[in-house]
Amino acid sequence: MDSSILLTIQNQVAYISFNRPRKFNSFNREMAFALQKTLDDCIRNDEVRAIVLTGEGKAFCAGQDIQEITDPDQHPGFKQILEDHYNPIITRIRNIEKPVIAAVNGVAAGAGANIALACDIVVAIEQASFIQAFSKIGLIPDSAGTFFLPRLIGFQRASALAMLGDKVDAVEAERMGMIYKYFSAETYQAEVEQLAEKLAKMPTKALAYTKKALNKSFNNSLEDQLALESEYQIAAANTEDYEEGVSAFMEKREAKFKGH
Template identity: 90%
Template sequence: MDSSILLNIQDQVAYIKFNRPKKFNSFNREMAFNLQKTLDDCIRNDEVRAIVLTGEGKAFCAGQDIQEITDPEQNPGFKKILDDHYNPIITRIRNVEKPVIAAVNGVAAGAGANIALACDIVVASEEASFIQAFSKIGLIPDSAGTFFLPRLIGFQRASALAMLGDKVGAVEAERMGMIYKYFPTETFQEEVESLAKKLSKMPTKALAYTKKALNKSFNNSLEEQLALESEYQIAAASTEDYEEGVAAFIEKRKPEFKGK
């Protein structure tokens, strides 16, 4: 694996960093495949109980590397870019049975913005920004942008941002419900680590069932969702973490969840 994706595992948290800072962490084919492999490694690693995606340097991710798609020798074509690169990344983020945090440290544009919005929890540095840059070069939002954005901020705002390509700062993104929180730049790293460690010590299987239920809620009827909640609640109640949580509550102590 090349150095376009960096992985550091600490305290049961996998920190995945986009590492093409001179290209504002934009994706080429190799970087996309490296991210997929790194996510797969985190999925298989039982020691990993939370995942953080972030960027090296000034940007989170500027989306697709335009140089790749304008080079007649390197350009894989849009079908391959979407089918092989971005769609599998989004699918992995939504299907991994561990919480995924997007720690948006700088600009998140195009596919970079939509990869962030597909994560379970999105936090941003106060200096970060989000932009659906596609219309500026005659394209449409991909990487599930047309799926998540209207669900996060409503149809009108999503439509306007997708068509106009306006930049949204972190403060405004929090206000409109696009992200969970923004933090001051000087404390951003500390806040991200605190959040990730908190999630890594929570009942991982219950979080996974919560994530699966939220995924299904996009298409289920009320009756179907109630039935699913019943199914997943019964499954969660059979875990060791549930037994520990109840015991800790009764004994008035802090629970020690193992993710089992």
């Protein structure tokens, strides 16, 4: 595995860390492909039932490594950067049939912020910040920033943040609905692990159907969404975890889901 991405599996949780701390975990070509491969490995690994994306050092991810796009010998061109590097990362995150948590441990800027916002649940340390930094260098938000941000915080706020490039701290991000929760520095690590391990013990297939239904809800009509819920609910009711959940409820005990 490329050293720019670290993978640790613990208690059925895959912890994927961006590992270019001296570059604030900014992406270059190698790191983008390494992340895609690591996500693919997690998809295939039945031991993994939840995924956490985080960063080493002080930053979560500062987005694109500017050196790569300013060096004429390295610059692959924006078409390749988006279509080969970032877009596949976003589609993997949204299509993985396992919950993906962004644990934002510091600044999340540009594509780094939008990769975080594409995850199923976003939590952050209190000192973290989110910046749509694109306009500061004459670019537009990519990595699905123009898709997820207005859906999370509304058109006006999304438009202002995308155009002005204002920094939003974790407290404000939680208040406006950009993220789920922020935690103090003292409790952050323990809270992330507790959340991830809780998800890993839940009915994995039901969570996957929930994720797919939420994905479809962005574009479906009410009637289409009701029909989809019916389809997925019937499928969920045919899982072993449903049987276990009902049995545990009737027997007044804690359910032991296996992800089947």
